[in-house]
Amino acid sequence: MAKLVSDFNKPNGFFEVTQANIAGVLYSTDLKAFCGIGPQITLRLNNLGIYTVNQLQEANYDSLQYGFGSVCATFLKNTSFGVDTTPVTSVGFEKPVKSVGHQHTLAKNTKDITVIKNNLRRLCEMVGRRLRNQQVAGKTISLCLRDKDMRNYRKSATVQEPVDNGLEVFTTAEKLLDSEKWLSVINKEIRLVGVSVSNILPKRGTAAPLFAHDVIRERITNAYDLINNKFGEFTLVPANTLLADRTKGKISSFLKH
Template sequence: MEIKQENLESVYGRVKLSDFCGIGQAIEKRLNKIGVYTPLQLRGASLNELISEFKDVEGHFLKNLGLGIDESEVVPYYLPDEVKSVGRNYCLPHNEHDQRKILQNVFELCEEVGIKLRRLNKKAKTIGFYLSGEETFHGRKTITEYVDRGSEIFNLCKELYDEWKPSMVRQISVWAGNLEDSNNLTLPLFSDYSRQEKIQKIRDVINDRFGDHTIGNAFLLRGPNLKTVPNGYMADKYEREKLVKEFHKAHTI
C-alpha cells in the first residue's frame, strides 16, 4: 500500500502505536501517560508536550511520525541496507563469578561476531566490549588492521578485559564497527596471515555445512552453552539458538 497525505488518516486509524518502528512498549507507556493512545492522537499531540516528556530530538521524531514525515533517505527495496556495525549481546542465566567461564562466553560471542562479519563479507577496525554485573565495564579499541576472525576479536576484547577488576558478570556484549568491504582491502603480505585466512575459510565451509561451531577453538571445550536470541541494537537477522550445542555434540561422538 502506498501511503499519501490523502489516505494518511485512514491508515493511522487502522494501526496501533506499537506498529510504528521506533515505538516500543516503553515509549508507548510514556505516550499513554500524556494521553496519547493511538496514532491519530499522536498526530494531534502538542509538540511542546512531546518535548517535555521525551526531550527535543525524540519529541520531534515522534511529532514527525504522527504527521507522517520521514526525512531519512529512501533505500530501494532491491538494495541491501548498509551495515554499520555487528554485535552480539548475551545475558547469562545466572550471576557468574568464574572468570574462565566468563571468558569462554566472551570468546563464543566473538566467534559469532566473526561469523556474521564473514557472511557479510566485511572486516572491522573497531571492537567494542561491555560487561555488566557487580561492576559495569565498557571499552573499545580501534586498530590499524581490519579483522573478521573470532580469535582476533577475542584478543582485542581480552586486552580490554585485562583492564577490568574481575568480579561477578551477568551480561556481556561484543560489537564490531568501522566496517569495510573485504574486497576493498589489501591483504597483508605475511605468510602466517595468509595461512590463517585459508584455515578460516576451510572452517567456514565445514561449519556452514554441518552447523556453526562444528569446528571450534579448544578453549571452548567444557564451556557453558549459550542460549541467546537477538535483541535490541545488538540484534541481526541470524538466529542464535544453535551456538555451542552443535559444537559440544561434535566433540562427544
C-alpha cells in the same frame, strides 16, 4: 514514465503525470529520452520517417512489427502512449552494515574470569562468522559487561587493520577485559557479556594478507567456514568455546553446538 519524469524538476523537485498533462509530457520528449529507446533504435525509427512521439503514435503497427519484431513493436507503441503493463515491485535496499555484535546472559552471575573469557571467545567467533558472511571487516572492537545490578560497562579499542576473524576480535577484547579498569567490575559479579565490531569496511577494500602466517590463518579460517557451512554452525570450534554456556530449546542470540 517514472524513469522519464525522474529527470524533471531536479534536484529536489516533484512531478506528477496525470491524464490531463500526459500528452504534453510525451509530445515534448525526444524519442531517445525514453528508457529502452537507444541510439540504434532511434536511427532505425528515423529511417522509417519517425522522429517524434506523435509520429510513433500514428505509425502503422504492421510496419513497426516488420522492422522490429512483434515484441519490440508492441513496446514502442506502448511507450509512445506512456503505457507500461509491467507490475510495480519494490526494489530491495540494504542499509550498509554499521556494526556486528553478539551478547549473552550467563547461566549464572560469576566473578570467574575463565568463565567470562570462554563465553567471550565464543561470542567473538559468532561475530567473526557474521562479518565474513557479510564480506566485511571492522577496526573497532567494543566489549560490554553487565553486572548483577544491571549496570552496563563498555570499553572500545581500534586496531590498525580491519579484522573479520574471531581470534583477532577476541585478542583485542581480551586485552580490554584484562585491563585494570575491569577488575573492580568483575568483582561485582558479571551477568552479561557482549562484544561488537564497528568501523566497518567492505572486505574487498582491505589489504590482502602478505606474510606467511597471515596467509595460513586465512586458509584455516576458510576451511573452518566451509566445514561449518556444510555441517552446521559450531561443528568445528576452538576448544575453549566448548566450556561456554550451552543454550536449550529455541536458539536465540547464542547458537548451540
